[in-house]
Amino acid sequence: MDRAALADIFPPFGLRVTCGDLELRLPDDAELVALADVAVAGIHPPGRRPFLRAWNAGTPEEVRRRMLQYHWAARGRVSAEEWALELAVFRAGEPVGVQGLTARGFRVTRSVGTGSWLALPHHGRGIGKRMRLMALHLIFEGLGADVATTEAFDDNPESNGVTRSLGYAPNGVALQERQGEQVVENRYRMTRAAWADRPAAHRLDVGLEGVEAVRALLEEPPA
Helix, strand or coil, X not given: CCHHHHHHHCHHHHCEEEECCEEEECCCHHHHHHHHHHHHHCCCCCCCCCCCCXXXXXXXXXXXXXXXXXXXXXXXXXCCCEEEEEEEEEECCEEEEEEEEEEECHHHHCEEEEEEEECHHHCCCCHHHHHHHHHHHHHHHHCCCCEEEEEEECCCHHXXXXXXXXXXXXXXXXXXXXXXXXXXXXXXXXXXXXXXXXXXHHCCCCEEECHHHHHHHHCCCCC
């Protein structure tokens, strides 16, 4: 079954977010395997722990299996009640990371959270900021959200720096257990008004495809 046929049944497969040489889209199984190989090759410097759970630690086979299982499960959670869109990030056609969007009760809350990872060789090139702006464009312009939220551990200066530079407001802190240790998690919030007032440098030329069908799926009224 080709991608268009899949999108007829499951609209997220028809979603595309583009900006220059970057594209966000739901990966098919072959692309998931390639994405897992990217994760195995490394997505953060040694000694750093940017994730609540060390899903990218272990043998290559373990990391690949966890990746596939997580993305398969995320597909199964897409409904009006709760959803997770784990979009692969492609640069010039090659997978380089993941930009995730999550929500619960979106039809009422109009709030979407984000999380992401990027292959280590692509750090420091502005890609992380650009893929977040693409996600925000999808959240506000495509899905019609009122609020976007995100989090980052206090010892992850790069993620905190990107978030603050984009105009998010601080939204409190929380103590989390990360792999057996206590860590501070910084929380952030951006409103639709803040998005509308963003500076010119953050107004990218972003293309959206297949959004209408996805939005209809995510806003289905209760049976």
